[in-house]
Amino acid sequence: MSTTKRKRFEAVSQTQSSVSQIADTTRPRTPVGELLDVKRLDPDPTNARQIPAHFYEGRLEVDTSVDTDVERQEEILEGLRGLATGIEANGMPSPIVVRPTGDRYTIIMGHRRFLAHLLLGRKTIYSTIAPNANVKQLQFIENVQRSDLTLGERLDATLGLLGELEIDPMDKPRATGALIEKVGLGKSLAYRWTTIINGPRELHDAMRDGVVASTMQAEQLAGMRIEELLPALDELMAGGGAAVPGGSAPTTAPTSTPGPSPSRTKPVTASISLGRVHSPDVVKKIYTAVMGEDAATDVDWKNKKTVVAAFKSMLKKLEDQI
Amino acid sequence: MALKVLTCSQNKGGSGKTTVSRLVAEYAALAGHRVLCIDLDPQCSLSQRFLRMDKDPDQTNVFMPPIYPGFDPASPDPEEFDPEFSGRSSAADIYLGAPVYPYPTNHENLELLCGHGPDLMRVERVTQEDVSRLVHHCLRDFMVARNVGDHYDLVVIDTAPTLGPLTVSAVRAATHVIIPTTMEPQGVEGLQGMLTLWRDENARRARDEPIKLLGMVANKFRSRVALQEATLGNLRSDAVIGPMMIPHVLGLRAEIAEQDHDSVRPHGVFDLPASSKGRREAEALCRFVMEEMELAPMKEIAA
Numbered sequence: 001m002s003t004t005k006r007k008r009f010e011a012v013s014q015t016q017s018s019v020s021q022i023a024d025t026t027r028p029r030t031p032v033g034e035l036l037d038v039k040r041l042d043p044d045p046t047n048a049r050q051i052p053a054h055f056y057e058g059r060l061e062v063d064t065s066v067d068t069d070v071e072r073q074e075e076i077l078e079g080l081r082g083l084a085t086g087i088e089a090n091g092m093p094s095p096i097v098v099r100p101t102g103d104r105y106t107i108i109m110g111h112r113r114f115l116a117h118l119l120l121g122r123k124t125i126y127s128t129i130a131p132n133a134n135v136k137q138l139q140f141i142e143n144v145q146r147s148d149l150t151l152g153e154r155l156d157a158t159l160g161l162l163g164e165l166e167i168d169p170m171d172k173p174r175a176t177g178a179l180i181e182k183v184g185l186g187k188s189l190a191y192r193w194t195t196i197i198n199g200p201r202e203l204h205d206a207m208r209d210g211v212v213a214s215t216m217q218a219e220q221l222a223g224m225r226i227e228e229l230l231p232a233l234d235e236l237m238a239g240g241g242a243a244v245p246g247g248s249a250p251t252t253a254p255t256s257t258p259g260p261s262p263s264r265t266k267p268v269t270a271s272i273s274l275g276r277v278h279s280p281d282v283v284k285k286i287y288t289a290v291m292g293e294d295a296a297t298d299v300d301w302k303n304k305k306t307v308v309a310a311f312k313s314m315l316k317k318l319e320d321q322i
Numbered sequence: 323m324a325l326k327v328l329t330c331s332q333n334k335g336g337s338g339k340t341t342v343s344r345l346v347a348e349y350a351a352l353a354g355h356r357v358l359c360i361d362l363d364p365q366c367s368l369s370q371r372f373l374r375m376d377k378d379p380d381q382t383n384v385f386m387p388p389i390y391p392g393f394d395p396a397s398p399d400p401e402e403f404d405p406e407f408s409g410r411s412s413a414a415d416i417y418l419g420a421p422v423y424p425y426p427t428n429h430e431n432l433e434l435l436c437g438h439g440p441d442l443m444r445v446e447r448v449t450q451e452d453v454s455r456l457v458h459h460c461l462r463d464f465m466v467a468r469n470v471g472d473h474y475d476l477v478v479i480d481t482a483p484t485l486g487p488l489t490v491s492a493v494r495a496a497t498h499v500i501i502p503t504t505m506e507p508q509g510v511e512g513l514q515g516m517l518t519l520w521r522d523e524n525a526r527r528a529r530d531e532p533i534k535l536l537g538m539v540a541n542k543f544r545s546r547v548a549l550q551e552a553t554l555g556n557l558r559s560d561a562v563i564g565p566m567m568i569p570h571v572l573g574l575r576a577e578i579a580e581q582d583h584d585s586v587r588p589h590g591v592f593d594l595p596a597s598s599k600g601r602r603e604a605e606a607l608c609r610f611v612m613e614e615m616e617l618a619p620m621k622e623i624a625a
Contacts, residue, residue, distance in 0.1 A: 005548040006548040008548075009551075012560075013556075015511050016510055022514055022518055023566060026520065026521040026524070026535075091527060091528075124528075
């Protein structure tokens with residue numbers, strides 16, 4: 001056998017390199033979780049990102065009482081169906097993360113994958129059990145990477161994270177540092193969020209209600225005095241969430257971030273989720289007990305949108321009074 | 323014991339799928355396991371190793387399954403056969419919803435669902451929209467629905483040299499897969515598609531039922547041929563591919579090819595003298611396969 005020939009063939013061919021690359025992708029990289037019964041898993045009610053869907057008698061249903069934006073709900077459900085198709089075709093590359101709660105488990109990360117498994121009729125799901133997980137931090141990291149998260153949900157996720165880290169949002173250097181170091185936000189974005197969370201409660205409510213469109217807009221609004229902010233929000237509400245009226249270009253540099261205005265109300269440290277109900281009668285009972293029977297007669301209890309609005313308004317009045 | 327399903331696949335032709343399928347099936351049957359062979363290759367090469375196929379009177383180049391033993395087309399026994407049974411059964415019937423009857427062979431413990439080219443090609447022509455429902459899951463569902471595991475210990479599936487719907491269905495039904503390949507550029511090229519298919523199938527499965535790759539086996543290997551030795555050496559020394567290479571090879575041996583001749587039936591490679599190199603290589607490979615599949619290998623083959 002010719003030595004030259006042998007040497008020539010000993011060179012690794014392009015095909016072999018390609019086979020090697022493909023073979024390399026077959027090696028397991030993700031940690032294998034434990035197979036848990038889906039019946040023992042519960043979504044985390046404190047997750048800033050709530051998915052307005054649940055399973056009822058084997059069917060995926062839209063939760064219209066939580067989010068009245070039907071278009072957004074449909075988008076999320078469509079996404080869940082797509083995710084289920086992907087999991088069926090390609091499996092789930094990484095397990096969901098859960099925390100033990102008594103003899104059950106609360107989902108920290110992977111609520112959508114959990115719903116997709118239910119959609120596929122799967123009885124079990126691979127899960128990493130993390131008893132001591134930094135829940136809000138993990139959820140924040142997962143949530144901020146999503147494009148479909150609303151501004152209000154991002155706000156609540158940020159406040160929840162700082163709460164878990166026991167950082168006062170008014171301590172701007174620490175809050176900014178945490179957002180940069182713990183969750184990897186860029187410097188400008190971290191400063192922007194610190195400014196926003198130190199903004200007045202009216203701004204936060206407007207963000208949750210979808211009146212404010214972007215973090216840049218929210219940052220601008222956060223820099224206004226309360227007497228400027230309220231008319232600005234009114235104008236935005238009337239205009240369907242357009243640009244800040246009379247606003248200048250958004251600022252992102254730390255030096256241009258306005259300090260807290262003395263006229264501002266105290267920033268909200270965290271919101272409390274009051275859970276979900278399916279029956280308007282439950283809301284009616286609470287509403288009647290708090291607001292009185294006369295007020296309850298003014299509400300159309302058959303219209304879920306009206307019921308949600310009435311309940312929100314009741315909560316606002318209560319909060320103002322207390 | 324849970325049913326073991328070995329799919330022998332490689333999308334390059336002439337790599338030795340039929341040879342490896344046949345060797346493993348015969349060896350396992352000789353070891354006392356109940357074996358079912360399924361021939362999904364429209365060329366029906368494996369079927370012809372075990373059965374005398376009929377020629378299709380309308381298409382001279384087509385083989386068709388013979389009339390099932392004991393089936394009288396004039397007056398079929400209604401107690402023994404399904405009223406819809408035509409008297410000929412092929413692996414394509416699994417997909418077409420027709421009655422399925424595995425044929426006995428000359429080997430004790432070994433039965434065969436033979437191929438039928440036109441019907442298998444008909445199955446392959448299913449539309450993209452229906453392929454998953456009608457083909458990909460079909461063989462796996464069939465094995466569960468018909469309790470194949472109650473009747474057999476091992477199913478060996480031979481596939482066509484493609485990555486088409488039937489091959490996908492064979493991989494989906496498999497618990498194990500083996501990839502024969504020649505030590506030449508074309509054989510190595512085929513590994514790309516096969517490894518991708520295996521990887522994608524594993525990814526879609528639950529982690530408690532993965533499909534195990536037994537490995538890639540060098541077939542028709544010729545020592546002292548620079549290209550073959552260098553290719554085998556390169557694959558074995560590759561950090562990723564190396565561990566996937568089965569440590570045994572099948573050489574290019576006339577005595578193995580001779581076993582395909584009609585005059586040899588019902589004997590096979592394992593009837594060759596114990597000194598035969600071909601038999602020794604085949605035994606080593608089959609013993610490896612049995613051990614990897616947790617099936618008891620033969621202690622000793624009578625010379």
